[in-house]
Amino acid sequence: MSGPRATLRLQFHSDFTLDDAVPLVDYFADLGISHLYASPLLTARPGSRHGYDVIDPTRINPELGGEPALRRLVEALRSHGMGLILDIVSNHMAVGGAGNPWWLDVLEWGRRSPYAAFFDIQWNSPDPLLEGQLLVPFLRSDYGEVLQGGEIPLRFDAQAGVFYASHHEHRFPIGPPSYGELLGASDHPALRELAAQFDALAGEGGYRRAAELKARLSRLAVRPAVRIAIEALLAAYDARQPQGFARLHALFERQFYRLASWRTAADDINWRRFFDINELGGLRVERPRVFEATHAKIFQLFEEGLIDGLRIDHIDGLADPHGYCRRLRRRLERLGRGRHRPIYVEKILGQGEELHGDWLVDGTTGYEFMNQVSLLQHAPDGAGPLRVLWHSLGGRPADFLEEVRQARRLVLTGTLAGDFESAAQALLQVARGDLMTRDITFGQIRRALLELIVHFPVYRTYIGACGRPAQDEPFFRQALEGARDGLDEADWPLLAHLDRWLGGEPWRRLPPGPRRKARRHACVRFQQVTAPAAAKAVEDTAFYRSGVLLSRNDVGFDSQRFAAPPEDFHTACLRRHERFPDSLLASATHDHKRGEDSRARLAVLSERAGWYGERLQRWLLLAQPLRRSHGDGPAPLPVDELMLYQTLLGSWPPDLAPDDEAGMRAYAGRLRQWQEKALREAKLNSAWSAPNAPYEAACRDFLDDLLENPVGARLREEIAAAAAAIAPAGALNSLAQTLLRMTVPGVPDLYQGNEFWDFSLVDPDNRRPVDFAARRQALAQGREPAELIGHWRDGRLKQALIARTLALRARCPALFSAGDYLPLEVVGEQRARLLAFARRHAGQWALVLAPRLAGDLLGEAERPAIEPARWTDTRVLLPEIPALRGVLSGETVPRGKSELFVGEALATFPVGLFHGA
Numbered sequence: 001m002s003g004p005r006a007t008l009r010l011q012f013h014s015d016f017t018l019d020d021a022v023p024l025v026d027y028f029a030d031l032g033i034s035h036l037y038a039s040p041l042l043t044a045r046p047g048s049r050h051g052y053d054v055i056d057p058t059r060i061n062p063e064l065g066g067e068p069a070l071r072r073l074v075e076a077l078r079s080h081g082m083g084l085i086l087d088i089v090s091n092h093m094a095v096g097g098a099g100n101p102w103w104l105d106v107l108e109w110g111r112r113s114p115y116a117a118f119f120d121i122q123w124n125s126p127d128p129l130l131e132g133q134l135l136v137p138f139l140r141s142d143y144g145e146v147l148q149g150g151e152i153p154l155r156f157d158a159q160a161g162v163f164y165a166s167h168h169e170h171r172f173p174i175g176p177p178s179y180g181e182l183l184g185a186s187d188h189p190a191l192r193e194l195a196a197q198f199d200a201l202a203g204e205g206g207y208r209r210a211a212e213l214k215a216r217l218s219r220l221a222v223r224p225a226v227r228i229a230i231e232a233l234l235a236a237y238d239a240r241q242p243q244g245f246a247r248l249h250a251l252f253e254r255q256f257y258r259l260a261s262w263r264t265a266a267d268d269i270n271w272r273r274f275f276d277i278n279e280l281g282g283l284r285v286e287r288p289r290v291f292e293a294t295h296a297k298i299f300q301l302f303e304e305g306l307i308d309g310l311r312i313d314h315i316d317g318l319a320d321p322h323g324y325c326r327r328l329r330r331r332l333e334r335l336g337r338g339r340h341r342p343i344y345v346e347k348i349l350g351q352g353e354e355l356h357g358d359w360l361v362d363g364t365t366g367y368e369f370m371n372q373v374s375l376l377q378h379a380p381d382g383a384g385p386l387r388v389l390w391h392s393l394g395g396r397p398a399d400f401l402e403e404v405r406q407a408r409r410l411v412l413t414g415t416l417a418g419d420f421e422s423a424a425q426a427l428l429q430v431a432r433g434d435l436m437t438r439d440i441t442f443g444q445i446r447r448a449l450l451e452l453i454v455h456f457p458v459y460r461t462y463i464g465a466c467g468r469p470a471q472d473e474p475f476f477r478q479a480l481e482g483a484r485d486g487l488d489e490a491d492w493p494l495l496a497h498l499d500r501w502l503g504g505e506p507w508r509r510l511p512p513g514p515r516r517k518a519r520r521h522a523c524v525r526f527q528q529v530t531a532p533a534a535a536k537a538v539e540d541t542a543f544y545r546s547g548v549l550l551s552r553n554d555v556g557f558d559s560q561r562f563a564a565p566p567e568d569f570h571t572a573c574l575r576r577h578e579r580f581p582d583s584l585l586a587s588a589t590h591d592h593k594r595g596e597d598s599r600a601r602l603a604v605l606s607e608r609a610g611w612y613g614e615r616l617q618r619w620l621l622l623a624q625p626l627r628r629s630h631g632d633g634p635a636p637l638p639v640d641e642l643m644l645y646q647t648l649l650g651s652w653p654p655d656l657a658p659d660d661e662a663g664m665r666a667y668a669g670r671l672r673q674w675q676e677k678a679l680r681e682a683k684l685n686s687a688w689s690a691p692n693a694p695y696e697a698a699c700r701d702f703l704d705d706l707l708e709n710p711v712g713a714r715l716r717e718e719i720a721a722a723a724a725a726i727a728p729a730g731a732l733n734s735l736a737q738t739l740l741r742m743t744v745p746g747v748p749d750l751y752q753g754n755e756f757w758d759f760s761l762v763d764p765d766n767r768r769p770v771d772f773a774a775r776r777q778a779l780a781q782g783r784e785p786a787e788l789i790g791h792w793r794d795g796r797l798k799q800a801l802i803a804r805t806l807a808l809r810a811r812c813p814a815l816f817s818a819g820d821y822l823p824l825e826v827v828g829e830q831r832a833r834l835l836a837f838a839r840r841h842a843g844q845w846a847l848v849l850a851p852r853l854a855g856d857l858l859g860e861a862e863r864p865a866i867e868p869a870r871w872t873d874t875r876v877l878l879p880e881i882p883a884l885r886g887v888l889s890g891e892t893v894p895r896g897k898s899e900l901f902v903g904e905a906l907a908t909f910p911v912g913l914f915h916g917a
Contacts (some may be wrong), residue, residue: 003342003582004309005034005813006742006806007085008750011590011767012039012061013049018069022076027776029080031755031799032806035308036077037085039590041070042297045279047095049767050590051087052313053094056101057294057364059464074306083308085342088298090324091317092274095119095281096138098171103281108173108255112207115865118290120272120282126425130270134257137265137278138170140338147249150240152259154248156230161218161360165252167259170473175255176201176210179217182251185236188229190220192713198268253561263689269418273829274317275532275540276415282528291327302335309342311365316459316531319524322359329360344584348534350458351558354770356471363583366749367556370587372572373740374551374599375564376835377733379853381559382606383562389613390548393620394639400546400560407541408454408533410683416536419529424449426522430501433515437497448494449526455482459531461503468503476503485811502526526751536761543593548644551602554593563606566835566852570823573837577745577821585741588751589765595758597798598650600737601723601730604651607855608726615722619645622715626705635684635698643678645705645719647671651759652723654731654793661708668707675703722842729855731757731792731864732910735801736835736850739911742805743839745821755802756795779803785888786908789865797864800912804887808845808846808915815844826902828874833857834902836876845881847893849905849912865910868903876900884916 008028010021021036028036040051043061051061068797077084095103102115110116110132111123123132139146146152152167156175163174163182174182180199183191197213220226224533236245237251241776252259265278272282277786284290310328315321325343342362347355349368355361385399397403410644412420424446431440435507456479461472468476480495487495502523510516543553552559576583588596605612623641627634636644648671656663679696686692706712706719734757742748751758753770756778760766778796785800809816819841826834833853839846851857857870877899884893893900893916905912 002034002813003340003817004083004085004747005809005817006032006750007035007037008033009037009582009590010039010066010752011049012041012051012892014047014063016400016769017063018065018073022073024772024776025076025080025082027772027779029082030779031750031803032810033082033750033869034810035083035085036073036388037749038087040087040089040313042088045097048094049764052089054089055094055097055099057093058297059192060297067691070301084306085309085311085344086298086301086307087311087313088295089313090283090285090294091314092277092280092282094117096279097169098166104171104173107136107255107257108175109207110134114207117287118283118293120284122422123271125270127268127270129270130258132256135260135264135268135270136172136257137260137262137269139167139259139261141261142261146261147239147252147259148245150238152236152239152248152252154234154251156234157222158218158221158227158230161216161221165248167257167739172255172257172259174251175262176206176213178251178254181254182233183217186229186233188226190223190226191233192212194220200601217605247618252493263823265418266415267417267421269433270422272419272528273312275536276411283723284319285324289325295328295331299335302332302341307341309344311344311346311360312361313346315345317528319528320464321345322356322462322464325359325361336537342582344734348459348556349413350475351561353475354471354575355524355583356462356469363580363746365589366584366586366746367589368572369585369741369744369746370592370596371557372552372564372569373562373587373737374554374557374603376566376569377600377603377737377852378549378552378563379606380563382609385609385613386548389609389616390546390642393616394547395641396545396547396639398548400542400548403542403546404537405454407537407545407683409450411536411541412450412453412529415689416529416532419532419658420450420453421446423522423525423529424800426525427498427501429518430515430522431497433518439499440494444491444494448483448498450489451483451486451531452479452495452498453533454486455479456530456534459534460527461530461795463503463527465506465520472503474705503572505852539593540681541633541683544643544678545639545684546737547639547646548600550594550643550646551599551605554599555589555591566865568824568867569835570821570837573744573821574823581745581817583746584749585744585746585753586749587741588754588760588766590751590763592760592766593762594630594647594650595760595766596737596754597730597734597757598759598761600733601726601759602646602650603733604726604729604855605646607729607853612722615718616642616645619718622718623702623706626702626712626715628701630692630694630698632695635695636702639684640675640679640699641702644671644675647674647678647761648719649723649726651761652727653759654724654727654757656720658720659714664707664716666706670761670765671703671707672700673765675699677762688753688855715870726855728792728861728864729858731797732851732858732866734798735911736852738798739805739848739913740835740850742802742809743816743846743913744837745816748806748809750802755799757798775799786890789863789910792864801888805913808887808913811845812841812844812915815841819844819846822879824879825877827877827899828902829872830870830874830902832855834874834876838879838881843882844917845884845915847876847878847881847884847900847912847914849902851906866906868907871901871903871906876902877907882916884914885915886887887915 042054043056043059044051045053045055060070105115106113152165154165155162165172180195183195237248239248274280318324344365345361347364391398427445428442431437458475461468507516507519680688685695788797819839822838824836826836835850837848857866883895890911893914
């Protein structure tokens with residue numbers, strides 16, 4: 001099987017299993033897909049809708065059908081010559097709950113657990129309450145309150161012979177060293193005898209011996225007298241009674257963990273999480289034993305030929321992405337007997353940042369392409385007016401970086417405070433280890449480190465034994481300069497030390513010992529806090545605070561930049577072709593903030609900033625009767641109201657009439673879900689940690705009135721009309737975006753269902769069930785793309801474009817995988833409104849024409865097609881080419897033609913793809 005030609009991402013869960021995908025394989029093959037790209041398939045937390053919360057990496061999730069279903073799916077794929085790429089989670093596992101045996105073992109045995117080294121735990125804590133203990137922040141409220149309320153009862157599992165405490169879905173094992181205390185208080189002689197044996201547990205053998213004793217306790221527990229004795233024992237630990245409270249608290253104090261409120265995690269956490277999620281614990285996959293244990297099932301499936309490639313989730317969370325990727329590559333080469341299997345990494349690339357070439361991976365998951373095509377489709381002239389409009393009406397900064405820096409300070413002193421303190425403590429140990437720096441105070445380190453991270457322009461650096469790579473140096477310099485501006489002069493000298501400690505001076509120059517170990521540890525902690533700080537500040541905060549134009553706020557976007565010229569797009573394509581020609585190209589993902597076609601429609605507002613501003617002013621007046629008081633004034637506040645209007649403009653379904661009661665009810669349900677998430681992620685007027693119920697209720701009432709009730713009818717009709725007015729231009733943007741994704745260097749990735757229009761909102765809306773039956777039926781009809789322009793609102797037009805283009809890729813794979821990328825010059829009156837390029841390989845040619853910023857050319861047209869005359873004298877200058885024929889239309893380009901008039905080339909179909917040899 002050849003490498004990926006086009007991938008399609010599927011989200012598996014209990015309502016869409018591996019077996020559910022089997023009958024769809026022939027449809028995906030007909031669409032032109034070469035590889036399915038599956039969400040994580042290893043056993044996740046029960047009921048998981050995404051699979052990133054793995055609890056057992058040794059099995060395929062039984063909720064998805066288990067390994068037998070995976071084999072059935074692979075058999076169906078192979079029958080169509082297709083492959084399977086699997087998303088894997090190397091950075092973390094789901095913790096808490098009662099399902100992760102590795103985590104429960106760590107709670108039970110502490111450092112003596114064979115899995116203690118699997119998780120990134122700081123057993124030596126500066127907090128005396130946590131020395132040798134693991135903070136377990138899963139209680140609904142303060143420990144004393146929850147304990148006294150009897151909400152952490154002691155229980156006994158007779159089948160397993162174990163004692164444990166529980167709190168809602170969480171299970172807290174009691175360590176076997178405490179069983180002697182528990183059983184010794186019983187009046188039953190068999191239990192007292194067993195207590196003495198538990199008391200004798202010690203050393204390495206204790207771990208193995210405990211399993212035998214628990215099995216014996218389980219056998220004893222079937223006796224009625226023993227069961228009665230155990231029930232009496234449990235009653236003595238009822239914390240609702242004063243003596244029981246004291247006993248149970250004393251028992252918990254002797255465990256290898258400390259129970260605490262979920263709110264303590266931000267400040268006191270002593271183990272690494274995925275971002276700020278308490279239920280996802282960081283893994284130390286850089287350790288060979290952990291690497292082998294967490295990848296064993298994946299490697300087995302590779303060796304059997306069931307998997308053809310991997311997508312690595314959140315690569316920046318790992319201690320050593322470079323080392324991990326190279327180790328993974330070497331293993332896959334051995335398992336594949338030399339056959340190349342692609343590895344893609346989920347990596348957010350900042351402005352000017354490139355994926356490191358020595359990782360031996362095939363590229364990223366394609367977020368940067370989303371950003372590049374978005375920049376291409378935004379008019380630079382709209383930036384100024386839209387920023388003024390946002391600041392004047394919403395009251396928030398027009399400068400996106402200002403929002404980001406405010407958000408970074410918020411998360412580093414809030415939900416990520418524990419991670420930040422860990423990095424600062426690590427740097428303090430570095431300072432203390434050198435006589436020349438031991439007088440540097442912890443306060444100085446905290447201040448300088450905070451400013452450094454606040455101004456960090458990328459997710460992280462990749463410091464190794466040889467120091468910071470030259471590729472990372474400009475970003476660190478930028479952060480140092482920003483930190484200097486934010487610090488008092490007295491703290492400036494510390495920046496020079498941070499520069500040296502954090503990779504400026506290679507730690508391999510230090511003699512082996514504590515100083516080298518401390519330096520390396522500080523570098524790892526620093527890099528593992530800058531990445532979540534960036535993600536939480538940008539994706540999960542600033543994107544919900546800054547609404548200059550929401551189409552520029554999405555995963556992987558450099559939102560500070562508003563637009564970019566075609567030359568920048570061409571440069572990016574040439575660079576990708578040179579360095580990572582097989583990198584994935586995405587325009588929608590399971591993590592996007594809004595659908596690919598919603599972003600394409602909102603981009604039209606950059607061309608019509610004045611038009612939008614006039615309507616917005618009118619809508620704010622019409623909305624006055626809808627606003628509700630929430631105790632502190634009217635709601636929603638301007639920032640939330642303005643974001644709502646943009647969200648409606650971008651996501652309004654093309655076929656939804658404002659008087660369609662059933663349709664509006666369903667749409668309003670989706671918007672309510674989005675609104676709650678948007679309000680809480682912004683952390684301005686509500687938050688996940690402290691929901692502002694009155695304000696949220698008032699905002700929800702406003703939304704309900706706007707979309708469903710008579711009082712909002714006039715405003716509803718005007719917003720619907722405005723969405724309809726920009727929809728044709730948005731659809732044309734979408735068609736151009738779709739064509740570019742399938743023809744520029746790289747491997748096009750299609751997200752489930754997005755062969756029709758995608759006006760989804762942020763998850764979970766973008767993971768809704770897909771009507772594949774309708775899509776299969778539309779494809780089977782085999783309509784010519786040009787025939788569908790008049791019915792463009794149903795999405796079949798987009799599907800036809802995808803199918804035709806992928807069919808060409810299938811016929812001429814080398815043309816698109818290895819062919820030269822040739823930017824073409826466009827001249828004439830409308831030259832700025834077209835992107836043109838050619839692909840060339842071994843006598844094969846493809847010519848691509850993609851309109852951009854075409855709102856004015858469309859005018860008041862109700863279809864996403866530009867009248868040929870509007871292109872006037874605009875033409876593309878051609879190299880020496882063979883005769884070409886339109887793949888999407890009937891137009892032809894004669895051999896040797898030196899220039900092509902755009903109006904003629906796009907007379908039948910609004911975007912152009914021509915092929916010839």
